[in-house]
Amino acid sequence: MSNSYKEKAPLLVEKGFDVTPTNGKRPTLRAWNTRPNEAKNFDKFSKANTGVLCGGAQNIIAIDIDVRDPATSAEIERLLIDLLGPAPKRIGATPKFLYVFRAPSALKKRQSNTFFIEGQECAIEILGEGQQFIAYGIHPETGSEYEWPNDELLDFSADQLPLVSEQALTEFLQQGERIMQSRAGALPSRSSEDLPINQPQHSGLPLTKNEIRLEQLIRGEAWHNPLRDLAASYANLGLTQGEMMHLFRPFRQSGYTIEQTDKELANLIDSALQKFAKKAKERDTKRRPIETPREVYLAEPISWLVKDLIPEVGVGIISGASGSFKSYICGYLALCIANGAEFYPGVSSKLGRSLYTAHEGRRGMGRRLVATANYYDLDQTGVGLWEGITLANLSDIEWLETNAERFELVIIDTLSKATPGIDENSNSEMAAAIEIAYNLSTLWQCFVLIVAHTGKDQSRGARGASALKANVDTMLLVKRQGESRFVTVSVEKQKDGDDSLSLEFQLQNTEVTHELTGEIEGELVPVPANQKVPAGERIKAILRDRAPLSQKEIINCVVEYSKENDLSPVTDSAVKMALSRGVENKHIIKDKNGYLLGPIV
Template identity: 25%
Template structure:
């Protein structure tokens, strides 16, 4: 098997040179002063470049001077020259409220640095800076230039957020910022960097010039339109980008890893099926080796690390390859979000997709996007234990219950309306210790106990049940904030206020609203629910309360304690039988299989979860 090797280009290709020429022509037409910069570098080629160069010098583009800079005289360019990602994020949180909207943001994929371009409100002010032990923030002006197009010396390509660059936005349209605002920003950042504010001279010597010319870029997590999309829309964007990235002839390892990590980042933002999408694309590559090599690279991804690749990298690469994804990134597009005029209108068969999208399973056949599942058992028989393991399995992307987790690591919101957060912490930490999971493995898991969230979804007024608007607003706000793939409610009886679950009207109101929540947010909801007394366990009808609860759920699971007589058959001592149970599927409307799965969860005194395995009895 051929191994992947890192390819470092020593010169620019004809396509790269054509791209540089197009950028220079467009930037000049937009009113910028453009200069030649050495390839894979940041030093201007000409000696007297501060007022820009004419087209005769800029074209044709030379392979040794293919990078392009713009003179910053008359502009104010904020250069966040800090290598620690968390510190960059802290700086951005401090200065974003002080910055005008619409600045042009320049980045590269392998550095947590950032440049934001504005016009000077008046004149051509000189450079200002603030520095400290974490780095510096410079405001470039007269006598500096910004590398605006090309490749950094590390091999990383320069790109602009949202496609807004000097080639697409005229200089006249760039928002202006005043020196008073800049002083306030530098003062704010000085406290973060623990340094003083100073002004640098407008003229610099040639030997010092390189110190004033910064290669500006960033890997900071800035809000991206991708985050506003529903999961199925996100999947559409990722699939479209991968389709146009042709790796069948050229497949260098550094580019392969960049795409893999960008797709993995999309998964962190809620996109489903990212691993399968990345694997399918990788198999097409000219340097494909094996799935083991793929898994090794995939597991090396770390979210939010300094210089980490983001989904923006994938979108930029796809745009460079000719893809048009702007319409796909518009979450308010009428093709993606039905308007009030179209919602509820019946469609003719011809309007239905010829090949309907497949159901998006998340955890085996237990959870599916857009639907509600139930886990039913008597009190104290393991519902919360099972849901804790399920939450960790989904958040880690690992088959802790011997069921495949589709889409890799998922985002999970676990709301326990019965126990305090400290109690939840005991269970979660015990299970994490057993499965050797760290916080980094389950970074997408969020928990809220009854002490942190008083959630009431049903209210009763004059004997008539109805939805409780404040409770639903609180729940929707949490869903909007955390964007979970899986929402766990434990237990159902604790969120119905003074209503009785025997009331079919109240139960139907609650379940329909939960189904709607799941469908609109493209998430899976699983609810812990109690059984009625004297009903046969392992039967869908065993659920307590009105029939609407089970009828409106698409999937129903039941917990059955192990009987003493059956314990010896599976090698369990009779005195330990009470600590073992199995989970069976009692209702499955969305899965064609007729064989019910079974599982067991062994506990120590029902306070921890040292073992979770699947067992066919």
């Protein structure tokens, strides 16, 4: 039988184990430790390695002997069998090995001191709730399959694994440390368990930035960047250089001596303390005085990204039923901000960059944005389209902090896709997810708008926990009028403004041409219900039927077209300006014979 995820994972699930697909040793799924149902899509991850989650209903633990010296490894294995008894044994890269047991109650990860034996770092880890181990697949270092030399894991159901007490585990860890210390060529590093640092516990709630950094260090995924960022964080908390050196010494830089590690750590900590001192001085000079309410009210007017609709900074939710055209409204909103254009007659927007993050349907969203930009002759370069941001943890926020420049508006589409494994009816879990969005808002001083679905009663807004409405600054509701293409965007909550604003839009037909294939696709564009049809759109409609035309002919045709369609007149200068913009944006081509439609329409 194959050792693929498709073959092994279903069998493990039948035996009561929780599984997760992995790429090498790294879990593939976001929020994998929340046990999402997606992990049971065995066909989708058919070729992945098979990870088994620790903890769970049976309190599974895995004792990972990360010892590369054969003699030391063998002595620790004899100790394990003497103290804990036999259990399923897995081998990845010999002489390292792993044994699987059960505990009477939930256990968190425990780790021994780290010792240097024959020039190699050696340690013992007891993996508990929030960790996983690879049961089947290919070891990323050896290129060979993981082995179960005696009893295979699948020979047991989860509730039949050997049971060990926490006292026995503590005794094993202590005696195992004595064995490693007796063979070590260097002093042991301090156990990370002794450090006054919050260890990442993988409770299913979003990890803090420092927990993510600490996890990177414990797993050996990175050294310089997480320690640099931890030093900056602890400098803000007031820790001294000596205190930070004490905290960071256990995390040795691979290939460095103790002296080299200390020198590098001292440089990182000194730099963090200097930057903190500089920021503290700047903060003190900028600190606001105590003022009267009147002074504050007059000095600090509300700052709007979109007047009376979207504040400059904060988090909001825009909700609507399926098929209410809410994503069309959000795309149009992003383009208006990217161009500083009116969102609605009398509703101005401040110029800024917009980031639309779509968990699904990215190509369709791209086509929709192009069609809307073409319809209004808007510039698309101020809009970014990215994969969906997760609100289950800080991983995407961390990535954006390092790899992206600031956007003034960030749209997350949709809330349900951004919170995998989170109970939408749990106030505490949804509040934690919204707090992740506030982290992004604080990082970029931007507004984060989350697209959500309404429940059966649309008037109650976004479905799910009451914490949604309580914890955000703005709540918008998109409501479609029956089966028509008229929708209303209304403000349901505005923490610092009026919540009576209501705007009506009509979805109108348009077309967009794929530049590479020439394929013409139909699309819908939201148009304010009382707004004129733009001059540029009238010109395109005329050129679809009659082209090429001179500028004078186009002006005359626009007059006729407006009368025929009962549209308000536009000036000659508006037509000339629309022609100029159309040529610039390649919607319209000008040649010796006159004007005609371009490849981008």
